[in-house]
Amino acid sequence: MQCEWAFPWNEPRPAIASPYLDDTDTLLSKGEMTSEHPHVKKYLTRLIERDLLHSQVLTPAQQESRRRFALQEKQAYEESRRSWQETAAGVESYLNEQPHFIKSYFQKKIIWLRKNRGTKHSNAFLLGTVKSALLRLNAVREKQGVKPYCELAAYYQGVFRHLAEMNKRRIKSLANEIAARVNEMFCTETEDENGDTAEISHDDFLLIYRNIAAEVYSLHIIPPPLSPFSAIARMIDSKWWERQLWRLRCDWRESQLRAANQVNKKAHPYLSYEAVSDWQEQRRRNTEFFKAHDLVDEAGNVVSLESMVYASISNPVLRRHELMTRMQGIEFVAQERGDVGVFYTITCPSKYHANNHSGHANPKWNHSTPVQAQRYLRKVWANIGSKLDRNGLRVYGFRVVEPHHDSTPHWHLLLFMRLDERKAITDIMRSYAIREDREELGKRTSARFTAKKLDPKKGSATAYVAKYISKNIDGYALDGERDNETGKPLKETAKFAMAWASRYRIRQYQAIGTPPITVWRELRKLSNQLTSVLKISGEFKHGQALLSDPLMDAVTAAADAGCFATYIMKQGGVLIPRKDYAVHLAYQQNDEPNAYGETVDKIYGIYSPRLGEDSRVCTRLTKWKIVSKKINSSANNSDAESVGLSFGSLSFSGPAAPWSSVNNSPVVQNSSKIKREIDRPYDDLLVNEFHQNYPMMHFDEKVKRIYESAALNNIEIDDFLARSLLGGGNIIVDSQCYCLSMFGYLQKKPKQYKENVKVIMNRLNDRLGNNINLNDIFHDPGGHYSAMLEDIDPVMWGALFGHNRGI
Numbered sequence: 003m004q005c006e007w008a009f010p011w012n013e014p015r016p017a018i019a020s021p022y023l024d025d026t027d028t029l030l031s032k033g034e035m036t037s038e039h040p041h042v043k044k045y046l047t048r049l050i051e052r053d054l055l056h057s058q059v060l061t062p063a064q065q066e067s068r069r070r071f072a073l074q075e076k077q078a079y080e081e082s083r084r085s086w087q088e089t090a091a092g093v094e095s096y097l098n099e100q101p102h103f104i105k106s107y108f109q110k111k112i113i114w115l116r117k118n119r120g121t122k123h124s125n126a127f128l129l130g131t132v133k134s135a136l137l138r139l140n141a142v143r144e145k146q147g148v149k150p151y152c153e154l155a156a157y158y159q160g161v162f163r164h165l166a167e168m169n170k171r172r173i174k175s176l177a178n179e180i181a182a183r184v185n186e187m188f189c190t191e192t193e194d195e196n197g198d199t200a201e202i203s204h205d206d207f208l209l210i211y212r213n214i215a216a217e218v219y220s221l222h223i224i225p226p227p228l229s230p231f232s233a234i235a236r237m238i239d240s241k242w243w244e245r246q247l248w249r250l251r252c253d254w255r256e257s258q259l260r261a262a263n264q265v266n267k268k269a270h271p272y273l274s275y276e277a278v279s280d281w282q283e284q285r286r287r288n289t290e291f292f293k294a295h296d297l298v299d300e301a302g303n304v305v306s307l308e309s310m311v312y313a314s315i316s317n318p319v320l321r322r323h324e325l326m327t328r329m330q331g332i333e334f335v336a337q338e339r340g341d342v343g344v345f346y347t348i349t350c351p352s353k354y355h356a357n358n359h360s361g362h363a364n365p366k367w368n369h370s371t372p373v374q375a376q377r378y379l380r381k382v383w384a385n386i387g388s389k390l391d392r393n394g395l396r397v398y399g400f401r402v403v404e405p406h407h408d409s410t411p412h413w414h415l416l417l418f419m420r421l422d423e424r425k426a427i428t429d430i431m432r433s434y435a436i437r438e439d440r441e442e443l444g445k446r447t448s449a450r451f452t453a454k455k456l457d458p459k460k461g462s463a464t465a466y467v468a469k470y471i472s473k474n475i476d477g478y479a480l481d482g483e484r485d486n487e488t489g490k491p492l493k494e495t496a497k498f499a500m501a502w503a504s505r506y507r508i509r510q511y512q513a514i515g516t517p518p519i520t521v522w523r524e525l526r527k528l529s530n531q532l533t534s535v536l537k538i539s540g541e542f543k544h545g546q547a548l549l550s551d552p553l554m555d556a557v558t559a560a561a562d563a564g565c566f567a568t569y570i571m572k573q574g575g576v577l578i579p580r581k582d583y584a585v586h587l588a589y590q591q592n593d594e595p596n597a598y599g600e601t602v603d604k605i606y607g608i609y610s611p612r613l614g615e616d617s618r619v620c621t622r623l624t625k626w627k628i629v630s631k632k633i634n635s636s637a638n639n640s641d642a643e644s645v646g647l648s649f650g651s652l653s654f655s656g657p658a659a660p661w662s663s664v665n666n667s668p669v670v671q672n673s674s675k676i677k678r679e680i681d682r683p684y685d686d687l688l689v690n691e692f693h694q695n696y697p698m699m700h701f702d703e704k705v706k707r708i709y710e711s712a713a714l715n716n717i718e719i720d721d722f723l724a725r726s727l728l729g730g731g732n733i734i735v736d737s738q739c740y741c742l743s744m745f746g747y748l749q750k751k752p753k754q755y756k757e758n759v760k761v762i763m764n765r766l767n768d769r770l771g772n773n774i775n776l777n778d779i780f781h782d783p784g785g786h787y788s789a790m791l792e793d794i795d796p797v798m799w800g801a802l803f804g805h806n807r808g809i
Contacts, residue, residue, distance in 0.1 A: 090125035093133050101167045102702035103255070103276065104139065104262050106721045107269070108132050113722060131263065134363050138261040142369050146254050148221060154183065155220035162221065165247070166255040169703060173251055177243035180221070185238040187214060210234075222250055228600075235598040252277070256505065257371055260356045260409060267407040268361040271488040272498040273505060276701050281501035297626040307628060315523070318476040318500075324519070325471050325511055329400055329416075330464045331566025332516060335576060336418040338567075343399070343456040343463045344424060346415040346431060348382065349406075349449065350375045351439040357408040359487070364408075366442075372506045376403070376411050378438075383413075386434050393430070395423050398515025398576040402470045405502045407487045416456075416467050417514070428453045474499040474510055517573040517583050522561050524587065524608050525569075528621045529562035551617060554610050557585050585610055588618045704728055704746050711748035715740075 007013045060068070086092040094112070097105050108131075115124040147163065150156035161176065168176070191210045194200040202210070211230035218225045218237055223246045226233040236242040259265055259274040270278070292308040299305075315321050336343060352358075353368040354375040390397065399417035406412060419427055435451035436443055443450060456463050472478045473485075477496035485495050503510045513519065529548060536542035549555040553572070560568035570576060573583045590606040607621040699707075705724045712719040717735050727733065732741045732751060739751040 087133050087137070090128040093128045093136070096136060097128075097132055100136075100139075102705060103167075103700070104258065106702075106705070106725075107262065107264050108135070110722050110725070113720070131363075135262045138263075138363065138367070138369070139258055142257050142261040145369055146222070146257070152217045152220035153187075154180070154217045157183075158221060165251050166258055168251055169700060170248070173247050174240075174244050177247050178240045180247075181238055181240040181243045184214060184217070187217065188234060188238060207231075223247075232598045232600045239598070252280075252505065253371065253373070256409075257369075261369070263357070263363055265409050266357040266361045267488045271407040271485075271490065271495065272405045272409055272502045277505050278498060278501045279701070281504055282497070294631055295628050296631050298629050299624045299626055305626075319478075322471060322475045322478060325475075326464065326468060327564060328513060328516075328519065328566050329467055329471070330462075331568075331570060332399060332418070332513070332576075333463045334567035335570050336463075338571075339418075339576075340421075341418040342421050342424055343416060343418050344428065345454045345456060345466065346417060346428075347412065347452045348379060348415070348431075348435045349412040349451070350378055350410055351450070352442060353439065354378065355406065355408055355410045361407070372405070372409050372411055372502075372508070376506070376508055379403075379411065379413055382434050386431050389430050389434065390427065393426070395419070395427050395430070396515070396577045397427060399513075400467065401512045401514060402467070402474070403503070403508055403510050404470065404474060405499060409502065409506075411506075411508060414467075414470055415514075416463055418463075424455070471511070472496070474503075515576050516570055518580075518587075520605075521573075521583075521585055521587055521608060522566070522569060524605070524621045525558045525561035525585065528608065528619060529558050531621070531623065549619070551610060551613060553584050553612075554608075554617065581611065584612065699746070701728075707746045708742070708748060711746075715748055717748065 086096040097108060112124050112127065112132075115127055143163075146166075148155045148159045150159050158180070188210065191213070192199055192202060208230055211234055214234060214237060215225035223243075226236050228236075256265070256274060256277055259276070263269060265272070265274050273281075289308075292311050295307045297305045297307050297310060311317070313320075315324060333343070352364060352366045354370050355364050356367050358364045397417040397419045399415060402414040402416075403411050404414065417427075432447065432451050432453070436447050456466060469480070472480055473492045473496055475496060477491075477493035480492040480496075483492045484490060485492055488495060499510075502508075532548045533542060536546075547555045548558055557569060557572040560572050573585065585608050588606045588609040589603040591601050592604050595601050605622060607619045609615065609618040705721065705728070708724045708727055709719060717733075717740070719733075723733055727740075727742050727748070728746075732739050734740075740748050741751045743749045
């Protein structure tokens with residue numbers, strides 16, 4: 003039926019054909035010639051089959067048959083999971099299914115055993131060490147698993163099973179996804195039926211926070227213990243999720259490496275090799291950031307950020323100096339009071355240790371983490387403190403936390419007390435330290451708790467604890483000394499201890515019963531400020547009072563002089579409540595809220611509670627802003643032409659890209675330096691991207707890059723050769739030497755003809771028995787050959803060189 007339109011322009015017009023498209027026959031012919039990728043074809047076929055399968059209406063008999071088939075498949079899978087540990091082949095097959103950071107450590111040993119010891123030894127290694135490690139690994143993963151009792155946990159249960167294998171980019175993508183889902187949950191609860199924001203009472207908002215917090219907690223992420231408003235603002239922020247997920251990923255990965263026997267005295271003490279490398283790389287990136295930035299105040303004064311950082315307590319040398327000053331001050335106070343010092347050591351029960359003292363796997367390990375072990379030690383110390391307080395006993399001193407070779411923490415405490423109270427205090431500490439799992443100790447309690455009274459005749463307390471301070475910071479004055487557990491030099495293990503404390507967020511040093519150190523630092527800063535003002539005005543006099551209150555001035559003078567003992571006594575002494583100290587920190591609210599709408603408190607200066615708020619003195623006079631360093635543009639342009647970066651057969655030129663993420667400008671490629679054709683297009687490649695990404699790559703990603711590069715060069719490579727290349731080694735294939743480029747790709751190493759010449763000449767020297775001087779050959783080859791020929795064949799020498807001497 004033809005429709006009549008009221009007006010001609012109402013009638014639909016025919017589609018306009020595009021002049022850029024071919025006709026249908028041409029398109030069909032091109033489509034028929036196009037070959038599908040096998041993976042794409044397989045994926046599309048699977049989608050079609052699944053769609054057809056779900057679109058069918060199944061009878062009850064078909065549904066029962068499918069359910070029975072699925073149950074059989076599940077039982078077969080579970081049986082295969084249980085039977086892998088019965089044979090060496092099954093263990094090796096199960097090992098090959100593990101992530102690269104787990105299996106590579108054992109595969110290298112298996113290859114070596116098969117090559118040097120035979121199949122018998124390799125099978126024993128598989129059924130012994132490898133099997134035990136894999137069983138421990140499964141137990142750790144079971145504890146790390148996400149239980150599907152909440153919506154988020156049910157959705158991400160399979161994803162979190164592989165959290166320890168993810169890189170930084172995958173973690174960032176996952177953080178964005180989870181933050182969006184949490185935000186969707188929040189919006190669903192706070193919107194009305196029209197999609198507008200509804201008015202919610204405080205109790206309802208608190209209920210929403212509790213529901214969202216339960217969802218977040220189901221993913222092993224602890225919700226922020228703050229106000230509901232700022233907490234929800236964090237839980238819908240992708241950056242907050244990225245930080246939390248990356249921390250959880252690192253903790254889980256390190257726990258799996260501990261379970262796989264890769265953190266102990268026989269493998270790598272204190273921390274895995276990968277974690278130490280990440281820590282060193284992070285310090286390097288921080289250093290590059292400090293070098294590339296300055297501090298600018300409101301008046302426009304510029305100060306180097308690097309110099310300010312190195313002048314702070316972040317400098318390990320200054321940190322060690324401050325700790326030694328504090329320890330010596332506490333010792334002087336103890337001598338003045340007539341107290342005695344005792345050195346205690348408290349260790350965790352065996353169930354917290356992944357490995358025993360010899361380095362072998364500990365069968366009693368309950369798969370706990372160093373953080374849980376530290377939590378146990380804190381609980382023991384809290385119980386000891388409560389018992390001492392109930393009995394009227396008081397101690398003061400210093401606490402040091404150190405890791406065992408398997409990463410389990412233990413405490414060293416240098417405590418001072420009254421002479422007549424020493425035995426009672428020691429008995430109380432021993433009773434709480436050995437209370438848990440008491441039966442495993444028997445009569446030998448020294449494995450868990452030791453106490454040693456300090457003898458002033460043999461040395462001071464500061465000298466006794468100096469080694470424990472130095473070997474956990476920078477290894478100062480420990481040349482030639484070795485660790486008792488690992489046997490490694492203490493200068494080397496110092497960085498491992500710092501990386502361990504950073505990874506597990508453990509406070510290494512803490513004073514007990516003394517005034518806070520932050521007040522000491524603020525007073526020293528205040529003294530420098532006031533002294534500078536007086537010197538500029540010409541009113542400075544040595545020994546003059548800087549503050550109007552005599553007591554505050556005395557505390558400031560003690561801090562400025564660097565005498566921690568005087569500082570303690572002027573503050574009121576040891577073993578007094580914190581509120582009774584003479585000088586406290588003064589705080590004020592920040593001018594601007596943070597990204598989550600909170601107005602947090604910041605340090606303003608110092609004040610005396612005895613005098614009230616009128617005694618507040620500001621020590622933070624200047625507001626600094628971090629800015630990028632200004633570079634001379636003319637000098638930068640002149641230097642840009644001479645900058646070239648080699649990448650295999652590619653070379654890039656242009657402005658040098660920093661290692662930090664400050665300069666994100668792309669670098670122009672100089673195509674004139676391309677010497678030969680390459681297999682992959684790198685026209686859109688940025689040098690800065692490689693600078694940023696390759697150092698941050700984890701070990702397995704770097705190995706994967708080596709495998710890909712080797713495949714492009716038709717080179718077969720294994721994990722052992724890949725590790726050798728990452729360590730700076732070379733490999734020789736068909737008389738060609740290969741090494742890694744600065745970005746981790748396999749490249750041909752230029753031949754060293756000079757070295758080959760030396761080898762040939764040394765061989766000739768041995769065979770001919772002539773004294774061939776290599777230096778003469780390189781600097782005067784003609785003259786050396788003439789002299790050698792004159793000795794061997796004078797006739798030939800005369801024919802060739804005699805005319806030069808008139809012969």
